[in-house]
Amino acid sequence: MIIQRISRFLSDFDNLMPLFAAACAVIAALAIISLPFAYYDDQLYPKSIDEKSPLDPYDRGGPPFSRAEIRLQYPNNSPTAGYVTAYLTPFSWFLANTTLHTGTTIVAHPGGILDEILYNTRGLDTVVETAILFIAFAIGSYIFRKGSR
Amino acid sequence: MTTAGGTPLFLLEFGDIVISFTPYTTSLFILALVFTLLVIASRPERQLDIAFGTDAYMTKEISLSEMRFRRFMAIACGLASMGAVVTGDLFDFCLFTALVGICNVGIVAAVKSRHVQNAAYQYGLVALAATVLLFGGSAMVAATTGTLSLPILATGTLPAVPLAVKAFIVIGVMGEGMAPFYAAKAEMFRAPGAPYVIMCSLSSLLIFLRVIEVVVQL
Structure with missing residues (x-):
């Protein structure tokens, strides 16, 4: 059977x-x-790249302490959107002002560049990167266990 | 705004993530809630091994700390399934589903038995691999339609999501703890500690029912 x-x-x-x-x-x-x-052009969360900006590729535009124009699915639910996550911590601000590499570091403090990443990609890229890292660990552990049998 | 699960009775708005209680999701939510409360209230059982043909039986001793950890994982699993069944955002749904997978592995991996841990390891590998498909699928939905909100996707005004992307999401959810990949769980059910293990299968059932609704309206 x-x-x-x-x-x-x-x-x-x-x-x-x-x-x-x-x-x-x-x-x-x-x-x-x-x-x-087919890539749908009318993206809710658009992404534009300004290579001159020190915050590249995560520059949302606008000065950090005023309201940035960001797009939302439900704007009426988030009256304060554009204020909080546009904030850079003093360290991020220092990096952004002195180097061109803020966008290449993962500055993981609240309000830092990680928030910018999460906004711009809705967290998808960080999750996928982490998932790939996990997969690497999983394959490593699998091979390790195979060898120990 | 009518989705595949019916007209929403109540919308809970967290910024862009709108949680919608349709008749369908509400009933799943109540089911998850009741079982989570049962897990909180119930007392763990001791497993008995009975030798056939004789009067001999053995009780397995399970340490309190192990039970405490598994109860924590079962409650977390219940909360994650509650989130997964009501959320109105595809990315959020994937996150909750991944959390369900992690909690399922956590519930069984705490058992100090070599056989159960081997099964949990294999299942953990599958759950890990499934996250790639799950989040890859939701990223492709965002690329091909421009949004992740399920009520907006359900309106049908956006371009259709390719079949392969739907398959990505479905197999991702399957890997996080479902039917054809259930074999490892059968091994897990031998694990002592009855009320907590049931959370694995309940959460799988709930996210399975929910992913059907999600994929139908993509």
Whole structure:
């Protein structure tokens, strides 16, 4: 019986990772076949790059202590949007004024450049970067365990 | 504003993340809430091993600290599933789903048994790998439609999300703790500590029901 064989295969949890990897590979192949995806120009969270700015690529525009013009899905829910996250801490402000590399550092203090990153990408890039790091650890631990058996 | 889950009864507005209580999401939310309260209130069981044909049986001793940690993880899992079923933002949904996956691994990885921990390790690898698909999918939704808000996506005025992207989100949620990848969980259910393990399957069920609604209206 085919169902018996499938359930016997699934009952061994060591087969789980290969199965999931195969499913991912199939879906990735499907995604590659259906390329290109059309980029929708009217983005809610637009991104513009000003290479001259010290805050590049995370410059939202506008002086940090006044209201910046940012776009929102529901503007009526956020009357104070554009004030708080446009704030740079003194250290970020110092970096931005003296170097051109604020955008290349992860200055992770409240109101710092991390907030700018999270605004501009809605957090997607940081999460994806972290996920890739986690995957690297996962592969590393898998290989380590394989070797110790 | 009618979504696949019905007309919202109540909208809770957190800036751009609008939490909508439609009849569908409300019933899922209440289910998650009730089970979280049960986990908080219930007393853990001791597992008994009975030898067939004899009167012999053994009780497994489980330390208090282990139980405390697993209860914490089960409550966190309940909160994450509550968030995942009501949220009206795709990225937020992915975050809560990833949190559900982490909590599920946490509930079982606390068990001090080699077999259970091996199963939890395999499951953790799958859950980790699934986050890439999950967040990759939501990023592609943002790129192809320009927004992440589920009520706006449900209006149908935006360009359709490609099928492969929907598949990304679905397989991402599957990896975070669901049906075909359930085999590891069957091993986990052997783990002592009854009321907490049930949170794994309940949260999987809830996010499974929710992701159907999400993908249908993309």
